[in-house]
Amino acid sequence: MAGAFVGAFGLLMLSAFTSVLAGGPLSTKRELVNAAYQAVAGECLNWEKPDLSDAQKVDCAAAHKFEVTGTADITGAYPKEAPFPNAEAWEKIAQENCAQASTTYMAGKLDPKGKYGVGTLNPDQNRWSSGYRQLRCGLQVTAPSGAPLPSFGSAKTQDQSAVYDPGVCVSLAGNNTVGDPIECAKPHAFEIVGVVQHAEGPFVALEAQDALMSERCAAIATEYTGGADLKAKNLLVTWDTRAEESWAVGSRKANCKIGAVPQGTNLVAWEGSVRNPNGAPLTTANPPQTTSVRAQDEPTGAPLHSESGKPPSESGKPSDSGQPDKPSSSAPTTTSENR
Structure with a gap:
């Protein structure tokens, strides 16, 4: 042949920073309880709706879109009167608050060029306006566009x-x-x-x-x-x-x-x-x-990718x-x- x-x-x-806005609209009578705001390090989340209003904790062995590596409270840097961050600001927030948390979670063994990217679950604009400033840091597999891909098993063992x-x-x-x-x-x-x-x-x-x-x-x-x-x-x-x-x-x-x-x-x-x-x-x-x-x-917000600016390698290599x-x-x- x-x-x-x-x-x-x-x-x-691309191992990227991806930011997702979590939670549906707030009710004046009762706020919807969303697993995205309750998960702790080591727990995995899955959802189907773009606003994550149906987010549920699942066994990490099952298909999931997010593995929590830690939480971060950014109230000090972003008090209640702070405007809702734009895409560039969310990326900066993710880098400053979640990159190290994810590396620590992986005991220093996070492939910077691998299939897992550092992500954050951020409060949506309604929660932000009410003063909510807690993030969920995590790892997820994403396509180059930022669309989430299903992951199976804890990132620690994959x-x-x-x-x-x-x-x-x-x-x-x-x-x-x-x-x-x-x-x-x-x-x-x-x-x-x-x-x-x-x-x-x-x-x-x-x-x-x-x-x-x-x-x-x-x-x-x-x-x-x-x-x-x-x-x-x-x-x-x-x-x-x-x-x-x-x-x-x-x-x-x-x-x-x-x-x-x-x-x-x-x-x-x-x-x-x-x-x-x-x-x-x-x-x-x-x-x-x-x-x-x-x-x-x-509705989930634009995907946030960290661009290294590194030029392509020499032709043919x-x-x-x-x-x-x-x-x-x-x-x-x-x-x-x-x-």
Whole structure:
């Protein structure tokens, strides 16, 4: 099988600060009791309504959208007469009050580039006006748009690697970035074809990871596609790597994926799936990583992402930064695999 492959160009997720406004409207007779205002460190919350008015405490082994790592009272910095914070202010509040709480909760082993981001459950504008100033700090898995993804198990015990299951496609967002999971029939940046589990041990340099992933991902792609000629489809195989700080906290998984040959430094969207319809059933996580997410609802407030401002890595080199790499502009290498 002739298949094109090249080094990693584009990561999947951003470990971000995400802020959500919790609670529905206040009643003049009786305030709705909301679990989001009662949860303590170690408890997990789930909800369906965008205003979190149906938030409930659930067993962390079950699907949930927020794991509480602590609480913070910001009355000192924001007295009763203080105006309701805008998006930038909420991000600053989250960074100042919840980043360290979450790191401490994880005993210092929070992957800064992993699937978990630091989040806050904030009082809505009505509660803010009444003087309520307590936040719930926590960890959550979010898509690049800020839309919450289901999480299973306590973050303390889970692999933090930012990976998706084989068969998941991720969209191409604005500014040459990778977006949320999306149906493969729609335009997308990458189709995930497999997950590589690196062996335990000392950190493997990126160049060595690159060499290992190029070999493993070529073989995985051959099996996934049934030996399809990717070059003829103007597609190529690429992959992710793990940064040293991620490796240090135990993140060892990385995705193999297929994308369109980039145009210069720009990712190119493509449609459809290259999966062999007659192939063996896919091996996915249990519970599986999500294949789609709902759009972020306006009533929860705009998602707040921490932007590092770190430039993409050099062309053709794998990266594990929070931002997608610029794609390699070098000609794809052609290899033959027989399986």
